[in-house]
Amino acid sequence: MLFHVKMDVAVSRDLDPDERARLVGTEKERALELQRAGTWVHLWRIVGQYSNISIFDVDSTDELHEILWSLPLFPFMRVQVTPLAQHPSALAAQP
Known part of the structure; x- marks a missing residue:
């Protein structure tokens, strides 16, 4: 199942700079692992934003939920999830 996920990150400005650096580093490691x-x-x-657009390929909504909750920056994110279906005019859908 494919999902379009938009993640807006808003890390608290009063978060300790060392903790912020640690979180950003572990977030990158987790993202690379999942990729x-x-x-x-x-x-x-x-x-121009501290945001990303991502495509996830998972077996279920529960799996996606667990993945998102496993992200170190998740507590600082606003997440929008959209399920995707193949478009009949896409090259991938052609015989």
Whole structure:
């Protein structure tokens, strides 16, 4: 199942700078791990924002939920999830 996920990050300004650096580093490690596993298929920065648009390929909504909750920056995120279906005019849908 494919999902479009928009993540807006708003880390508290009064968070200790060392803790912030640690969280950002562990977030990057987790994102790379999920990309290497083929679960986090696309990751795109939204220009001028601390946000991203991502495509996840998972077996269920429960799996996606667990993945999102496992992200170190999740407590600082606003997340919007949209399920995706193949478009009949897409090249991938053609015989």
